[in-house]
Amino acid sequence: MLRVGLTGGIGSGKSEVSRRLAERGAVVIDADKIAREVVEAGSEGLARVVAAFGEEILREDGSLNREKLGAIVFADSDRLAALNGIVHPLVGERVEELQRQAPDDAVVVYDVPLLVENKLAPMYEVVIVVDASDEVRLDRLTRVRGMSEQDARARIAAQASREERLGVADVVIPNEGTLEELDARVAQVWKRLRG
Template sequence: MLKVGLTGGIGSGKSTVSSALAAYGAAVVDADAIAREVVEPGTPGLDAVVAEFGEGVLAPGGGLDRPRLGEVVFADADRLAALNAIVHPLVARRSAELMEEAVAAGVEVVVYDVPLLVENGLGPLYDVVVVVDAPDEVRVERVVRSRGVPREQVWARIRAQADRDARLAAADLVVDNSGTPQELRERVARLWEDLLARA
């Protein structure tokens, strides 16, 4: 079984690539989805976040107010580190469970979709590191257009992540997503062939 670490900065198209690989037959372990799961209402994770950041990070329904929490942590490296110290161990534990399920099911390629792979030095955990890449300006425009996030907030998130050079330096394979959706589909098809050959 081939363990693939898939990463890319906000707006790079990493999730699109991840979905395409799942459609080809990869088992995908999505760190973002798990990060949401471990802080759902009623979880010890959400209790820990509220204990650290206060009731102000809760939405009226009792769930996490992600935009509000984002404003707090992406403007302050210490607060971001405090959040990561709560969430990352919970995500790691759940991810390991999902990996074990994929191994038991006999899947050939397991893709671990993790935004902060480079920042957290996780490259050595995988057989292959794949980076989805696009210029910063392209990524900002995508996020502003698709998610309606204010431009300055997108730049704050980009600055909180590894820079493009650091991410590319960690890559075994790079998927260029600076072009059209069709070009990306063709590149992912070639990537899948490459991953199967390595598996």
């Protein structure tokens, strides 16, 4: 099993690369997706979050009101630590379960947005960074995702710098061109990972 960490700043195209690697046969483990799954309506994780934060964090349909919970935890570091103390172990258990299910010869790609910020590079045999300039990322966030320029700049600034990400990279996938160019680069990387 080859453990690959995949990261890139917001708007870099990391999700496109992740999807293309999965299409080629990689087992993709998406940390953000799992974090959402472990607190889905009716889950043990959501029950624990409700026990810690109260019923007011639920929507009428019984699902988690992420905005309301976010307003609570991002204003109080102790409350954020409490939430992380509930969610992170559940995410860890699910990641381990997915790893166990992967074939021995699998390329397992861990899609980790904050790999650099959380100093996780040593956990992986290969770190892939999807790279695009801040200007390209800003354009994508405003034009494609509809963010305000101010919000997009704030999100870019809140993450590791481009230089910090490139500093941990074993493989860099430049992504400032067309999807066809990206696809060709991913194909080359996949060939290298399987080699």
